[in-house]
Amino acid sequence: MEIIVFYLFAAIAVIAALGVVGLRNPVYAALCLAVVFVSFAGLYVLLSAPFIAVAQVMIYAGAILILFVFVIMLLSPPVDQGEGALKWQKPLALGFVGALAVQLVLVLALAVLPSARGSLTPEVIAQRGDVQVVGAALFSDYLLPFEMTSLLLLVAIVGVIVLAKKR
Amino acid sequence: MNLDLNLQVIAPALIVALSLLLVLLGEVFLPASQRRWLGYLALIGLLGAAVVAAMLWGANLSGFGKMVVADAFGLFLTLIILLGAALSVLLAFDFVRAHQLDTGEFFALVLSAVVGMIGMVTATDLIVIFLALELLSLPLYVLAAFKRADKRSLEAGLKYFLLGAFASAFFLYGIAFVFGGTGTTNLGRIAAVLGASPRSDVALVGMGLLGVGFAFKVALVPFHWWTPDVYEGAPTVVTAFMSVAVKAAAFGAFFRVFLVALPELAADWRALLAVIAVLTMTLGNVAALLQSNVKRMLAYSSIAHAGYILIALVAMGVNGAGSALFYLLAYTLTNLGAFGAVIALSDGTRERLELNDFAGVAKAQPLVAAALTILLLSLAGFPPFAGFTGKFFIFGAAVESGWAWLAVIGVLNSLISAYFYLRPVVQMYMVEPAGGWNRLRVAPFVAFVLAIAVIGVLALGIVPAPVIALASGGFLK
Amino acid sequence: MPEDYLPILAMVVVVIGFAAAALVVSAITGPRKPNPAKLSPYESGMPPFGSARRRISIRYYLTAVLFILFDIEIVFFYPWAVLFRQLGLFGLIEMAIFVAILLVGYVYVWRKGGFDWD
Numbered sequence: 001m002e003i004i005v006f007y008l009f010a011a012i013a014v015i016a017a018l019g020v021v022g023l024r025n026p027v028y029a030a031l032c033l034a035v036v037f038v039s040f041a042g043l044y045v046l047l048s049a050p051f052i053a054v055a056q057v058m059i060y061a062g063a064i065l066i067l068f069v070f071v072i073m074l075l076s077p078p079v080d081q082g083e084g085a086l087k088w089q090k091p092l093a094l095g096f097v098g099a100l101a102v103q104l105v106l107v108l109a110l111a112v113l114p115s116a117r118g119s120l121t122p123e124v125i126a127q128r129g130d131v132q133v134v135g136a137a138l139f140s141d142y143l144l145p146f147e148m149t150s151l152l153l154l155v156a157i158v159g160v161i162v163l164a165k166k167r
Numbered sequence: 168m169n170l171d172l173n174l175q176v177i178a179p180a181l182i183v184a185l186s187l188l189l190v191l192l193g194e195v196f197l198p199a200s201q202r203r204w205l206g207y208l209a210l211i212g213l214l215g216a217a218v219v220a221a222m223l224w225g226a227n228l229s230g231f232g233k234m235v236v237a238d239a240f241g242l243f244l245t246l247i248i249l250l251g252a253a254l255s256v257l258l259a260f261d262f263v264r265a266h267q268l269d270t271g272e273f274f275a276l277v278l279s280a281v282v283g284m285i286g287m288v289t290a291t292d293l294i295v296i297f298l299a300l301e302l303l304s305l306p307l308y309v310l311a312a313f314k315r316a317d318k319r320s321l322e323a324g325l326k327y328f329l330l331g332a333f334a335s336a337f338f339l340y341g342i343a344f345v346f347g348g349t350g351t352t353n354l355g356r357i358a359a360v361l362g363a364s365p366r367s368d369v370a371l372v373g374m375g376l377l378g379v380g381f382a383f384k385v386a387l388v389p390f391h392w393w394t395p396d397v398y399e400g401a402p403t404v405v406t407a408f409m410s411v412a413v414k415a416a417a418f419g420a421f422f423r424v425f426l427v428a429l430p431e432l433a434a435d436w437r438a439l440l441a442v443i444a445v446l447t448m449t450l451g452n453v454a455a456l457l458q459s460n461v462k463r464m465l466a467y468s469s470i471a472h473a474g475y476i477l478i479a480l481v482a483m484g485v486n487g488a489g490s491a492l493f494y495l496l497a498y499t500l501t502n503l504g505a506f507g508a509v510i511a512l513s514d515g516t517r518e519r520l521e522l523n524d525f526a527g528v529a530k531a532q533p534l535v536a537a538a539l540t541i542l543l544l545s546l547a548g549f550p551p552f553a554g555f556t557g558k559f560f561i562f563g564a565a566v567e568s569g570w571a572w573l574a575v576i577g578v579l580n581s582l583i584s585a586y587f588y589l590r591p592v593v594q595m596y597m598v599e600p601a602g603g604w605n606r607l608r609v610a611p612f613v614a615f616v617l618a619i620a621v622i623g624v625l626a627l628g629i630v631p632a633p634v635i636a637l638a639s640g641g642f643l644k
Numbered sequence: 645m646p647e648d649y650l651p652i653l654a655m656v657v658v659v660i661g662f663a664a665a666a667l668v669v670s671a672i673t674g675p676r677k678p679n680p681a682k683l684s685p686y687e688s689g690m691p692p693f694g695s696a697r698r699r700i701s702i703r704y705y706l707t708a709v710l711f712i713l714f715d716i717e718i719v720f721f722y723p724w725a726v727l728f729r730q731l732g733l734f735g736l737i738e739m740a741i742f743v744a745i746l747l748v749g750y751v752y753v754w755r756k757g758g759f760d761w762d
Contacts, residue, residue, distance in 0.1 A: 063712040135723030150745040157749035159309040195755035
């Protein structure tokens, strides 16, 4: 059952991701991206990480995608009609990406991932509660990264005002 | 919960972060006429952090579950970064006023970049390194585009942002692979896992992707394409800051990750990085030969210098890391000084950017011309300046570790570089001045930066021994 | 653990199925007698003028980015709230620092007029 659901979400994610890069109309591409985000949330649930799944839907599908659509409307780019300026780059990029993809697939297919499981197995998470596990790690071991995040958000706030605020 | 809340370890970054918050609050609560004090506030924060960093020297503290350390390597780089930032702030005092940039935001963004940089060089966990990398990059994207009325500045910001975000994604992907291959993000534990288990291809892919991220940040060929456009388009003082401090921070993390976490894979990455070093030096120097714009020339020169420093990473060991630290210090002083001279020679907001703008400058501004000459000679690696001793240590480390051919290519490249570094000198001294430039008094802060740079370059060049001893003591344990 | 989320999956399937079915069924069974009034975008409404691909103001962008940034902040609150009693005073201080830093950003945006439409 789990494996069927995994392949379902994975297939939707891959097809939608192809849509993001392949569709010529930027609005359609953005909507495909929403599908990618949501199917990722499904995968996170399968990984026993429902908190991340909820955050994924809230932030990525909810907020970031809205921003993308805003930016598309802001720029109102014409629907991409053809090759444009980047003519010879396209086959080159496809070649590089293909090589990288083959390499990654080969490595991951042949790899023996460390079989040792950490202390946070699905059973432990189920028992303690997903949010509790995330929170306990975030507010103790990962305290420093947590506080750095707020500084990062602050810099982003300043940056957006500097760049986008009319004066 | 076993926390080691060792706030001492992050004290320098904390001080800078605190002054960042104060500068931001000052920007919104002080009347516009008082905002120039924010620059002094930033400067005080940087100096305070430097004092604290110096006090931590030798204690070898670590904190937050070994996520950060204050070892000699990290502290040496912290001091380099703070020096670079403080000199940039001094250069910026009059620059932001002349170019009518937002004062508070400018200094706040510089300070936040500094927090990220200090984080990068003192972090021993890939998660912290990544966050620090972002904390370093975000403000620089904004700073590159800071002159919003200038199309080139906006282009620089956009280009830097798009390519930088792409590189960050590679870096993050690399972290994921390393984590997948080893089950940890702590640098020390990664090394332990890799040492105890058979060769992990997953970690190897992770190493490659991390390398791409670092290569972008320090501008190694073939990830250097953004450099000339961004350096040219960004406001000069931002270019000066970027060209030195980002290199120190990114190379710091580059060295730490590869030497501490991935020594087991050294056979793989050494050969790869040696090839990249050759390409980077050669392309940087040859392309610099063809430039007529001084900022672009210095951009390609910074690419070439990244290639020299990469040789030190290939050399590995105490000598490699020590010579890299020395070189980064020398490069910071020299390059900031060179950009300081460009700022000193500008006429209000009009800057001398083309080579022939420098014609006859020696007559109008003999002192600035002399300083620029010394700094350019140091960049080219002439004795008795810091650039020479720095290259000497790096090439020496390469020879000792059996990479003599790399040192030979480095020397040949230095010879090529002498040509383009001397071109502005020839213009300044041997060509009649062109009209149309007002002779302006050099701002005292800029003059001070030039003096520090020249004195530092001479001191490091003539008596390098104490500093190289400190730098080599900074080797990662 | 993931099994707990089966009802949500089932609901997603039902929603998609219902929406698709509604479209398909009405396409198959509905009569088709188009006339110009029916084909206009808003039947018995205002006729649209201009292109729909009109550039919107950059102010929306500012609002959207600020929303995202504070939205991300909120996500961190959730596990903190769940663990509030367990974390005790230490957790409160941690979150206070986190919020204080962002509060500086909030004050900054406020004083700079980032929340004003003009």
